[in-house]
Amino acid sequence: MSAEIASRLEKLGITLPEAATPAANYVSFKISGNVLHISGQLPMENGALAATGLVGSDVDLETAKRAAELCAINILSQAKAALDGDLGRIKQVIKINGFVATAPGFTSQHLVINGASDMLVAILGEAGKHARAAVGMAALPLNAAVEIDAIMEIA
Numbered sequence: 001m002s003a004e005i006a007s008r009l010e011k012l013g014i015t016l017p018e019a020a021t022p023a024a025n026y027v028s029f030k031i032s033g034n035v036l037h038i039s040g041q042l043p044m045e046n047g048a049l050a051a052t053g054l055v056g057s058d059v060d061l062e063t064a065k066r067a068a069e070l071c072a073i074n075i076l077s078q079a080k081a082a083l084d085g086d087l088g089r090i091k092q093v094i095k096i097n098g099f100v101a102t103a104p105g106f107t108s109q110h111l112v113i114n115g116a117s118d119m120l121v122a123i124l125g126e127a128g129k130h131a132r133a134a135v136g137m138a139a140l141p142l143n144a145a146v147e148i149d150a151i152m153e154i155a
Helices: 002-014 062-082 109-128
Strands: 031-032 035-041 090-101 132-138 146-154
Touching: 002 109, 031 062, 035 062, 035 090, 062 090, 062 109, 062 146, 090 109, 109 132, 109 146
Parallel strands: 090 132
Antiparallel strands: 031 035, 035 146, 090 146
16 A cells, blocks of 8 residues: 555544455456456445435435445455555546435435545545446345445556
């Protein structure tokens, strides 16, 4: 991991968790050439889902934003595993896809996914800026409030 990224993580008080293993017949990440694809990450914290239910009824906006931050942290944990511990190999986050389990009428998915976008930039700096989608869903696996995947260019 680069010293700059390690310093940012320390200033934010973040220790990247161990990368979660897949729960089904897929891989957590896949490298093709210089592109790293990270499978969808849930808002896991200390081995448990940090936010479950529908945003806009069961989960408030601030809790959902925190869930998106956790998804971003878990994306970086997967990237660290994929890159043999060296997050400095991330040239840029190309795109994230953010999925938000939402109650009918909730239309602030973009504000939820801002949590992940802001976290990626806070940790990776300019390399963390990305294109994205923020999509409302009827439900997500394990009743998670948020799920996010990522595509990154790597060295």
